Amino acid sequence: MTHILSVNPNELVNKAAEELKKQKLVEPLDWSKFVKTGHHKDRLPDSENWWFYRAAAILRSIARLGPVGTQKLRTKYGGKKNRGHKPEHVYKASGSIIRKILQQLEKSELIKQTEKGVHKGRVLTPKGTSLLDKIAVQIAKQQYKESKQ
DSSP: OHHHHHSOHHHHHHHHHHHHHHTTOSOOOGGGGSOOSBTTOSSOOSOTTHHHHHHHHHHHHHHHHSSBOHHHHHHHHOEEEOOTTSOOEEEOBOHHHHHHHHHHHHHTTSEEEEEETTEEEEEEOHHHHHHHHHHHHHHHHHHHHHHHO
């Protein structure tokens, strides 16, 4: 777990997204080509592989935040909407996208639902932890080699 949080988050998410795509652990749904990621966005995502990047980012968020649910992730991935001359307003991200990704990650046994006291939500399984840990170790080794040169 310490490796996951100690490496550069952008590199970890990018490599994890490639791994999720390569192993076919998550698959974009048919409608994902046509949707915005939230009410606060003006346009569709630029990348064709955005579904994999969002899934990897959600996986890292679950590793970091512990038992976490759809609503907390909606808040995390939400943002400000430009409303013209009116003041900006904060909106949550799309719950359907996050829910479907969580279901796919659960189906591939990377996360599971649990309850810790009053908190209930999804946490990483040992399989999910090992996937992120392997990627984090690779990144750490690569950074170490680069710092040696």
